[in-house]
Every structure is written in C-alpha cells, then in structure tokens.
Amino acid sequence: MRQSRIFTRTRREAPADEVSKNARLLVRAGFVHKEMAGVYSYLPLGLRTLGKIVGIIREEMDAIGGQELVMSSLQDPEIWKATDRWEQDVWFKTSLKAGGDIGFGWTQEEAITRIASQQVSSYRDLPFAAYQIQTKFRNEERAKSGIMRGREFLMKDLYSFHASQEDLDAFYERAKDAYARVFARVGIGAQTFVTFASGGAFSKYSHEFQTLSSAGEDTIYVSREKGLAINSEVLNDDVLADLGVSRDTLEEQTAIEVGNIFKLGTRFSEPLGLSYKDEFGAAKPVVMGCYGIGPTRLMGTIVELLSDEKGLVWPKSVAPFAVHLVSLARDAGDEVARASDALYEDLQKAGVESLYDDRDLRAGEKFADGDLLGIPTRIVVGKDAAATGTFEAVDRATGVVSKLSREDILKSNFNTK
RNA sequence: CGGGCUAUAGUAUACCGGUAGUACGCGUCCAUGGGGUGGAUGUAGACCGGGUUCGAUUCCCGGUAGCCCGACCA
Numbered sequence: 001m002r003q004s005r006i007f008t009r010t011r012r013e014a015p016a017d018e019v020s021k022n023a024r025l026l027v028r029a030g031f032v033h034k035e036m037a038g039v040y041s042y043l044p045l046g047l048r049t050l051g052k053i054v055g056i057i058r059e060e061m062d063a064i065g066g067q068e069l070v071m072s073s074l075q076d077p078e079i080w081k082a083t084d085r086w087e088q089d090v091w092f093k094t095s096l097k098a099g100g101d102i103g104f105g106w107t108q109e110e111a112i113t114r115i116a117s118q119q120v121s122s123y124r125d126l127p128f129a130a131y132q133i134q135t136k137f138r139n140e141e142r143a144k145s146g147i148m149r150g151r152e153f154l155m156k157d158l159y160s161f162h163a164s165q166e167d168l169d170a171f172y173e174r175a176k177d178a179y180a181r182v183f184a185r186v187g188i189g190a191q192t193f194v195t196f197a198s199g200g201a202f203s204k205y206s207h208e209f210q211t212l213s214s215a216g217e218d219t220i221y222v223s224r225e226k227g228l229a230i231n232s233e234v235l236n237d238d239v240l241a242d243l244g245v246s247r248d249t250l251e252e253q254t255a256i257e258v259g260n261i262f263k264l265g266t267r268f269s270e271p272l273g274l275s276y277k278d279e280f281g282a283a284k285p286v287v288m289g290c291y292g293i294g295p296t297r298l299m300g301t302i303v304e305l306l307s308d309e310k311g312l313v314w315p316k317s318v319a320p321f322a323v324h325l326v327s328l329a330r331d332a333g334d335e336v337a338r339a340s341d342a343l344y345e346d347l348q349k350a351g352v353e354s355l356y357d358d359r360d361l362r363a364g365e366k367f368a369d370g371d372l373l374g375i376p377t378r379i380v381v382g383k384d385a386a387a388t389g390t391f392e393a394v395d396r397a398t399g400v401v402s403k404l405s406r407e408d409i410l411k412s413n414f415n416t417k
Numbered sequence: 418c419g420g421g422c423u424a425u426a427g428u429a430u431a432c433c434g435g436u437a438g439u440a441c442g443c444g445u446c447c448a449u450g451g452g453g454u455g456g457a458u459g460u461a462g463a464c465c466g467g468g469u470u471c472g473a474u475u476c477c478c479g480g481u482a483g484c485c486c487g488a489c490c491a
Contacts, residue, residue: 012441012453013429017483037483089418090490107491141418141489149490198491206491217490262491292491330450364452371452382451 001321003357006030008043010369020215022300023146025312029372031320038143038151040296045373048320050154053295053302054133056185056317057156060178064171066131066158071111073135075103079110082271092137092151104137109268109290112159117274120286123163126276127171131158133295145215148256148300158291163276168263168287175291179209179259186298187315188305192258193229195220196243202265204242205234209259209293215304216256223250256301264288306397312374313397321355322414323347324375326366328382329358339386343379343406350410371396377414379404 008030018024018034026032031046042050058068080086080103092104105111112130120126136155143151158175162168176194183192188211195208210220210229219232223245230239230250240247266285269275275283299318306313316322325347327340340358347354355375357366363382370378378394385391391409393402404412 009442011428016429017423019484109491138490142485142487144485200491257490260491264491290491328451362450362452362454364450364454367452369453380451384451 001355003355004359006044008045010372018146020144020146020148020300020304021307022148022215022303025303025307025372026147026300029312029374031312032147038140038149040147040150040152042296045320046299049314049318050295050299052318052320053186053298054154054156057182057293057295058133060182060185061129061131061156061158064129064174064178066129068132069130070132070134071105071108071115073105073137075105075111077101077103079114079272083110083268085110089141090138092139105134106136106138107155107290107292108132108134108157109159109264109288110272113268113272113274113288116159116161116286117272120161120274120276123276123278126286127160127162127167129158129160129171131156131291145217146300148215148297148304149217150296153294154296156293156295160289160291161274162287162289163278163284165265165287168265168289172261172263172289175261175289176207179261179291179293182293183209183211183258185317186302187317188258188302191305193220193222193227193255195229195231195255196234196239197231197260198234200262200264201267203263206260206262208257210255211258211301211305212253213256213301213304214254215301216254218255218257220253220255221250222253225249229253229255256297256304258298258301259291259293261291262289264290307374310368311372314374314376316376316414319374319376321353321375322377323352323354324357324370324373324378325354326357326370326378326380328363328366328380332360336381336383336386340381343381343391343409346406346410352410352414379409 010030011028014024014028018027026046027034029045030043031049033041033043035041077086090106093101095101133154133156135152137152140149140151143149160168160171162171180189183189192209192211195210196205197208199205208231210218220229221232221235222229226245228243265287269286269288274286276286278284302318303312306315325340325344327337329337329340331337344354344356357370374396376396378396380392380394390403390405393404
C-alpha cells in the first residue's frame with residue numbers, strides 16, 4: 001500500500017474530547033473515526049488490525065471445533081420474553097412499521113438456542129459449538145474509555161451445546177485454553193489473568209480474562225503464585241479457601257476484562273425448549289456454555305498496554321502491515337526513489353505486507369508518522385542505501401537498528417505471527 | 418440515570434456586550450532536504466432555539482452534543 005494513496009491522515013493533535021489513550025492514538029493515527037459517544041468507525045488501517053485480531057480468534061475457535069455462523073442483529077422479542085431478558089435496560093429497541101417491537105442484539109444466547117432447537121433432537125446431535133463475530137449493540141448508560149466500552153462494538157460469541165455437565169466441563173477447559181492462546185498471540189498474555197468471577201445459577205464461578213492496566217474498570221486480586229486472579233465482586237473467605245489462596249499474597253490490581261466464559265447449564269435451553277432424547281428415549285435439556293471476546297475492546301487493550309509516548313506499537317501478529325518502507329527520496333525520479341520503488345516491488349512479490357511511504361515529505365515528518373502508526377519494522381531508504389544496497393531496519397518496539405541487504409530483507413519472515 | 422464541566426475554522430486553542438486572533442492543516446511560490454525545516458501569501462469559524470439589549474459569539478433560559486465523577490455493566 002502506498003502511503004500517498006491512503007485517504008486517512010495522521011494528526012498532530014489528539015481530539016479534545018477523547019481522554020483515553022487508545023482513542024487519542026487511534027484517532028490521531030487514522031485507525032478509527034468517532035461517530036458519536038461510544039460509536040466508532042474502523043478506517044482502513046484500523047480495519048486491517050481488527051482483521052488480524054479477528055483472524056487469530058477465528059483460528060483458535062476453529063481449533064476447538066467451533067463452527068462459524070452469523071446470526072441476525074435484529075431480535076425477536078418472543079424468545080427474550082421467554083427468558084425474562086426483554087425488559088433489560090441494555091436493549092436498543094425499535095418498532096416495525098407493521099407493528100410490534102424488535103431489538104438490536106447485545107448478546108445472542110436466545111437466538112442460538114432457538115436455532116439449535118430446530119437442529120438438535122438426539123444425543124447423537126451433541127456436542128457442538130457455534131460462534132459468530134458480529135456487531136453488538138448495548139445502550140450503555142455511559143460510554144467511555146474510547147473503543148473499549150462502546151454502544152456498538154464487535155464481539156465474538158461462541159456457544160457450546162452438550163448432553164451432560166461433564167461434557168460441558170471438558171469443553172469449557174478447552175475453551176479456556178483457547179482463550180489464553182488468543183491473548184498470548186496478540187501480545188498481552190503476560191499481563192492477562194484467568195479471573196474467578198460470579199457464576200450465576202448453574203456454576204459457582206465464571207471466568208474472566210483480565211488484563212492488568214490502569215485503563216481498566218475492574219478491580220481484581222492477583223495471586224502470582226497460583227497464576228490466577230479473583231474479581232473483587234466475589235472475593236470472600238469461602239472463595240479464598242476454595243481456591244487455596246491466602247489473602248495476604250494477593251495484589252490488588254485494576255484490569256480490563258478482555259474475555260468472559262460462562263457455564264450456562266440449562267438457563268436457556270429449558271425456557272426455550274431445547275432438549276434432546278437420550279439413549280433411553282428420555283427428553284433432557286441441553287447443557288450450554290457461552291464464551292465471549294470483544295475484538296474491538298481487545299484492540300483498545302493492546303494499545304493501552306503497548307503504545308508509547310510516540311504512538312502506537314503493534315505486535316507483529318496484529319500490525320496492519322509488517323513493514324513500513326520509508327523512502328527519503330528528494331525527487332520522484334531520483335536514485336533513492338528508484339531504489340525504494342524497486343524494494344517495494346520486491347516486497348510485494350515476496351508477499352510481505354508493506355506500507356510504502358512514498359510521500360514527498362521531509363524525513364522528520366515521515367519518521368514521526370511512522371512512530372505514530374506503529375508498524376513493527378521500518379526500513380529506511382536514504383542516499384546510503386541507494387548507493388550501497390544496505391538498508392536500515394528499525395524495530396518500532398525496541399528502537400534497535402540493524403543493517404540489512406535486499407536479500408536479508410526478502411528472506412526475513414516479517415509476517416511471522 | 419444522579420452530579421459537575423464544556424461547546425469558537427478541518428484540528429488544537431485565544432480574546433471580546435460593538436470589525437473574532439494564533440498555531441497546525443489545506444492551496445500557491447521561494448529556499449531547504451535523515452527526526453514534525455524557514456519565509457511569503459491565500460483559504461476557512463462562534464452547536465440549535467428563545468430571551469435581555471440600540472447591538473449577543475459573549476449575559477440569561479431551554480434544547481442538543483461531548484467529556485469527567487458516581488451508579489450500572491453475561
């Protein structure tokens with residue numbers, strides 16, 4: 001991608017109405033556009049990164065047998081009335097011209113349960129897991145924290161269906177491991193803790209994935225020795241005894257909830273009539289679990305954790321481009337420009353995702369923009385490089401500079417996840 | 418949803434009851450060319466409605482929007 005053709009631009013100043021680091025940087029860098037409070041559009045650069053995040057999540061969900069689908073956003077009140085969730089405040093609702101109310105989905109247990117009820121009739125149809133990556137709508141009373149707490153946001157919601165609690169329990173552990181892999185792959189694994197939280201009617205606990213950050217909204221208590229955390233909502237002596245943790249080893253921390261997994265039991269299958277026949281012909285309710293990650297919130301979390309005073313810093317796994325090729329040519333046709341163009345062509349042929357700064361700007365401005373965009377590796381083409389064929393590569397995260405030949409560059413696997 | 422603050426050019430910000438200023442951006446020109454370069458010149462603005470007043474962008478009221486604190490948050 002030639003930077004001269006990107007329709008978004010970087011901005012020197014952050015918008016006055018954004019306080020959160022993630023929104024200030026993402027807006028400055030042209031990754032997102034704020035439409036209104038809690039509602040953001042994802043511009044080409046932002047969408048590339050969001051797509052990388054979604055891709056990683058999709059791979060991990062597929063790896064545990066998840067089958068992707070997309071459910072409707074418009075929701076039929078009937079199924080939500082059956083589970084007593086139609087009256088909740090989080091809904092955005094509207095009405096049909098033909099009469100009757102509908103809602104915009106803020107989660108989808110009811111919908112997937114009804115779909116499943118059309119497909120499942122025997123224990124032979126179980127287990128299975130289905131997920132979607134879809135825009136959710138929540139009428140938050142107060143949007144805040146930039147893209148991390150919006151009224152419209154992307155969510156990956158996986159639902160699993162089982163004949164028995166034991167089968168759910170086993171799948172739940174696999175899902176928990178898959179979640180840990182997702183957070184590790186996007187670069188926040190070390191700061192992310194499985195956190196015991198309130199469980200609801202069918203299990204003692206749910207598990208949140210909480211990433212330590214001052215930008216978070218949750219208070220958790222981290223046990224480093226056990227490698228887990230406890231949400232302040234459920235912290236009490238019973239829970240401590242249950243988990244074998246002593247209170248004086250806990251660290252109080254502020255954290256961002258980047259994922260949440262729940263055992264639903266028959267909370268939804270019973271009211272919505274999702275049952276199966278067992279080996280003896282007896283009808284039994286399906287046992288369910290649900291598993292959520294917000295890719296947009298995850299993107300905001302990555303920014304909160306990894307960016308620095310100069311701008312964004314993307315891990316390779318989610319960067320919009322692998323390489324930022326910066327030409328310091330003075331004129332479109334000069335030796336430096338020709339060397340830059342040639343290297344860009346080579347990178348394209350080699351399949352390296354490259355952003356090519358071919359703009360007619362001074363070096364300082366290009367470097368400042370490069371720092372702001374946060375692409376992992378910057379390759380600079382100046383007079384020396386054009387003359388000697390040796391290019392300077394700078395690591396955005398560490399600032400480490402290395403000298404590489406064209407061959408070195410083309411054989412480097414910049415796209416490595 | 419309670420409380421508070423705010424609303425001026427594309428962006429960030431001044432000042433003012435009487436012609437709205439600056440910086441960045443954008444256009445043109447000259448110089449410059451490895452960390453947001455220097456100069457010249459042009460461009461573009463008072464959220465909406467009502468009130469007070471000779472006159473309101475400024476003061477008052479209402480609305481709308483944004484932000485912060487709290488509450489809320491499978």
